[in-house]
Amino acid sequence: MISEIKPDFSENTDFSELMKEYSEELGILQREAKELEIPLIIVFEGWYDIFIGEVINRQLLPLDSRGFDFHFTNAPTSEENKIPFIFRFARKVPPKGKIAIFDRSWYMRGLIEHLLNDSEKFGCSNLTLKTNLETVLTKPANKEVIHTAQFDHLMKTINDFEKTLYDNGTRFIKIYLGARKEKRAESQKVWKKIIPYDIDKRSTEKIYKKDITVIKEVLEQTNTDYAPWNLYFINQDIDEAAAGTMKIIIDQMKSIIFEAKSKQMPDAGVNSTNTKTTAHEIIPGPLDSVDLSKTCAKKEYKKKLKEYQKKLAFSHYSLYLNKKPMVLVFEGWDAAGKGSSIKRIVQAMNPRYYRVIPIGTPTDVDKKYHYLWRFLDGVPPCGKTSIYDRSWYGRVMVERIEKLCTEEEWNRAYEEMNHFEKAMTEDGIIVIKFWMHISKEKQYERFVARSLNPLKQWKLTDEDWRNREKWDKYYSAVNEMIEKTNTEDAPWVIVEANDKHYARIKVLKTIVERIEKELGSKMEEIDIPSGD
Structure with a gap:
């Protein structure tokens, strides 16, 4: 079960001063993560009328622009639609010491693209794929959306993707920004005065009620030990929303950095663990x-x-x-x-x-x-x-x-x-x-022939001979x-x-x-x- 994150802010909190404090701390943590060569992915998902973009922007401002990449996930381009779905995002994963921030990600795009595609194959198999969120989540009944092999496949694809990255050292901070029913109408009125954005026409209470069933299931099935979700409900105060979100990031970055430091061993290297197969031991097989x-x-x-x-x-x-x-x-x-x-x-x-x-x-x-x-x-x-x-x-x-x-x-x-x-x-x-x-005999014969042929000598290297000495391995x-x-x-x-x-x-x-x-x-x- 996903627990809601509730930062403990007092009623008289000065969010302007608090954000300055958080911003300095976040900048320090970014530099520490870089020194430790930690690749970090921060995922933001959430409902349409809570202005995720503005909240995310507050998180970006304290960061060194050379140390992060921001990715807004929209409908795929014609070229992106020609490659496997998850590979579009795999290309954007951060290198060691850098942060990748996704404004919506493989989650929402997965729901839109996979659940609309009746062929059970994606990318090349359906180049005219529709991308209407209302269609994908409301046209079929919610139970029909969730209880399908296609939905299960999407969840497994996402979990496998994140697990593969995690095992190689990438760390995740996943935040779902929600808004409670009693706050939604109030938020829309207040925020519309502050930010000149139009509320997405699809973001109605009717659609929200239907969508939330599917979204909850997605969050539950992808809430893993290696990439857990942080559920944060926001209200009409953008400053509070930005501060609350930044505190989540700061707290989790501290935990990630502590974990990385605790695992560090001087001169640990990578050369001492491969001991199962000795030079004379040959594993039988095909x-x-x-x-x-x-x-x-x-x-x-x-x-x-x-x-x-x-x-x-x-x-x-x-x-x-x-x-x-x-x-x-x-x-x-x-x-x-x-x-x-x-x-x-x-x-x-x-x-x-x-x-x-x-x-x-x-x-x-x-x-x-x-x-x-x-x-x-x-x-x-x-x-x-x-x-x-x-x-x-x-x-x-x-x-x-x-x-x-x-x-x-x-x-x-x-x-x-x-x-x-x-x-x-x-x-x-x-x-x-x-x-x-x-x-092994044929290889030696060809090696010798290459060494004697001036036109093929370039094909033979010292490394080839060294590898030959390890033939059994x-x-x-x-x-x-x-x-x-x-x-x-x-x-x-x-x-x-x-x-x-x-x-x-x-x-x-x-x-x-x-x-x-x-x-x-x-x-x-x-x-x-x-x-x-």
């Missing part, structure tokens, strides 16, 4: 049963390459016409043929509709965010394809093996990556993940990764890549068959010509 003897004769390869590239050219264009996005993820051993397979894919695609995203070492800026943040920009809009040459799975491979993150962090990452991919697939994005698998990590992230909607495809010809054909065939399966009868819109 790679053990792969038949690496599979080959494709050169003559057969040329024939099939031409066949599948032609099919891919038309099926990929069919994705574009049907506004269906696709993500291809390539992981695998060094020298396993990821680049050559990607090359054969894009040879068949229109460059207007695809993007290859090579993933390297995270930058200093990347490191200030949740590790998944740097992959968000590559999530494709409707009808486009993104091809990741390495991906977020580095978290549970190279970062795990090289001890660049803690054991707790990489263990937690499996679930986080499943949530990340689920957000994509539930929005209609096709996700195919390839693990390019070769034997990586082998175990890959087995565990595939087992824990091989989902129905985003499956792993293990590609037998000792023979590059066989590997390329398998990759092309997998993509074509998946597109045909996803589009079904819609593929008929494309006339694939016969003959050469």
